[in-house]
Amino acid sequence: MTDVRLAEHDTFTRIVFDIAGNSSPGWWVDWTTDPLQQASGLPVDISGENFLDVNIEGIGYPGDAAGESVANGSFGGVGIVEDVQLTSIFEGRAQFLIGVSGPPRSYSVSLLENPTRVVVDIAH
DSSP states (O other): OOEEEEEEOSSEEEEEEEESSSOOOEEEEEEESSOBOTTTOOBOOOOSSEEEEEEEESOOOTTTSSSOOOOSEEOOOBTTEEEEEEEEEETTEEEEEEEESSSOOOEEEEEETTTEEEEEEEEO
16 A cells, blocks of 8 residues: 545545555445444544445555555545545555545445556545
8 A cells, every 4th residue: 555645526535545566456345433443443533424444455564565655544634525544454454444524425446457546436
């Protein structure tokens, strides 16, 4: 995981997770009202009314992959997204929480290649 980028568009907010290498990561994503860190189950202090729990599989531990790795913490927010946080990388899974204002909304997740990116679009 080398970068996290956010962009506001007319009808959606996009979050892009840049991944080093040529892997094909998996993911699972779901809305929650109770943001908890994977593995520990501890609450996460994050801004927002509802939270998209984004888990990306097949991620190396920081320092294992070539190039720079993102650190746990906040990547800020834009538009309806109040905050994006990397809570941890544990057993090959990176967990991000996306805090949004208002109710849960429609979203889509896609994989882009060359370079590898997981893209989450959240409708306005």
